[in-house]
Amino acid sequence: MIKIANQTQDQRAENLSENLEEMRLTVKEAAKYVNESPGVVRNWLRELKPYIPAVQGENGYHYFDKPALERLMLIRQLSRDQNYSIKQIEYYFATGEAKVEPEAMEERLSDDMRKDLDTILERLERQEQFNQALVMKLDEQQHYIKESLNKRDQLLLESLKASQEAKKAEVKKKRFFNWFGSDKS
Known part of the structure; x- marks a missing residue:
């Protein structure tokens, strides 16, 4: 139908x-x-x-x-x-x-439309300023994080080196004492 x-x-x-x-x-x-x-x-x-x-x-x-x-x-x-x-x-x-x-x-634009456009443009400008400030802050934080990670990595490497040197020294010590121990028998 x-x-x-x-x-x-x-x-x-x-x-x-x-x-x-x-x-x-x-x-x-x-x-x-x-x-x-x-x-x-x-x-x-x-x-x-x-x-x-x-x-x-x-x-x-x-x-x-x-x-x-x-x-x-x-x-x-x-x-x-x-x-x-x-x-x-x-x-x-x-x-x-x-x-x-x-x-x-x-x-043809009415006064109300002009006011609305002015308000929108003002808000857009403030948003752009906020975005720029945010990008700067994010760059600062990224730099801080990068520096912190580099320091941490450096400390870990130093700690690892110290640990490896300590193990090497202990191994040498054991060998030394093992060497003296094997001569007395």
């Missing part, structure tokens, strides 16, 4: 250009038609409702006919291709489609 419904939706989407005059598409179908996500189309509908001639059904859902789809395509073009903000698109429609120069990205 679901497979049949999916096939029906796919066939409907494929035949859109032929049957647009008589069809009314749901938000999801209209989004597919204009190559956007349903969430984006819902946002456009919410923000630009007076300029999108969608029909609202008795069930409260919005349906899109050919003029509404053409308007969605224009909104998509203005938004994606010409970098218009929602406010600029609204102005475009409100002024009878007067061209608007897209805002520079810097101008």
Whole structure:
């Protein structure tokens, strides 16, 4: 049953250009038609409702006919291709489609976004300083550990040499006493 419904939706989407005059598409179908996500189309509908001639059904859902789809395509073009903000698109429609120069990205940033970016940059700088201090501390500790290990190794070698010399001396002593002991017999 679901497979049949999916096939029906796919066939409907494929035949859109032929049957647009008589069809009314749901938000999801209209989004597919204009190559956007349903969430984006819902946002456009919410923000630009007076300029999108969608029909609202008795069930409260919005349906899109050919003029509404053409308007969605224009909104998509203005938004994606010409970098218009929602406010600029609204102005475009409100002024009878007067061209608007897209805002520079810097101008589009709100004061809150600038503050957030400043805070992030400040934290990033502090993190870099912390990382540098940490690397220096780790280098110091690594040097200390290396020196400590070298001293320990040196002491162990000296101790081993002393132990070996003591054993050699003891062996000589035993040989000496063994030599004297064997002469008396």
